[in-house]
Amino acid sequence: MTTHKNVIDDIDLLKHRTTAFEYLFDSVVVTDLQGVIQDWNKGSQALYGYTKQEAIGQLVSMLHVPEDTEHITKEVILTVEKAGKWIGEATMLHKDGYIGWIESMCVPLYDANNRMIGALGVNRDITARIEETERLARLAHYDTLTQIPNRYLVLDRVERLIAQSERDYRKSRFALVFIDVDKFKTINDNKGHLFGDLVLIETAKRLKQSIRNSDTAARLGGDEFLILLGEITTRKDVSTKVSSLVSALGEQFIIDGEAFDVSYSVGSAIYPTADALLKLADNAMYQSKQQKNSY
Secondary structure, three states: OOOHHHHHHHHHHHHHHHHHHHHOOOEEEEEEOOOEEEEEOHHHHHHHOOOHHHHOOOEHHHHOOHHHHHHHHHHHHHHHHHHOOEEEEEEEEOOOOOEEEEEEEEEEEEOOOOOEEEEEEEEEEOHHHHHHHHHHHHHHHEOOOOOOEEHHHHHHHHHHHHHHHHHOOOOOOOEEEEEEEOOHHHHHHHHOHHHHHHHHHHHHHHHHHOOOOOOEEEEEEOOEEEEEEOOOOOHHHHHHHHHHHHHHHHOOEEEOOEEEOOOEEEEEEEOOOHHHHHHHHHHHHHHHOOOOOEO
């Protein structure tokens, strides 16, 4: 038998839950099965920028970038229905247009007949963590001066292409192009290290602009660069691409208002293994040092 005291206790408990919901640090969003927002706490306002009045009645898709909206909504609802829970990471869209990252957990909501009528999502801002992870990954795989891939990243890509080529040699061949700045120590000694850095930065820029998106321009270290050319069919393909690189590098540099000629030595090799390729391209590059801007 329900007593007056039981009713009072239930009302007090409901009030405490409502207060807890409202003031949770995390965002809590309640939606129906169509993704329409039914409830919204202060944590959601802090995370997304919308007040409760602005959010309730709107589609939850407004909290995601347009390209993610459809698949996230479908994935979450289907997973919640089948597995009883969805946990994942997704991009978020703030009211002011800022894009960040959230870690989210969604659980189903049922009516008195145990029919699913919506979902409750708890969202936490993890933008700082994602950005720090991306920063560390970039430090590990990209050259800090030129902002192009470093030795570790390009050789990892070489190893992947080797594995791919071994699976289907006839359809998948690639080449390495080794590039060295001639007399770079003299440039540093005569013009200063800052000037030398600008030469390296401009070299990387020209290399990057002269290759396809599917190729890779990397700095191995010092004044040495490496180009990874994928989908190579014949030696003529390599010669054509290298001629384009040499032409770009041969144009006069303008650094701090000063016209300056820089020469390079270039060598290339097609396929076998990463170490052998690097050695072959390196040897070819040193042979080319007999002449300026040769290949």
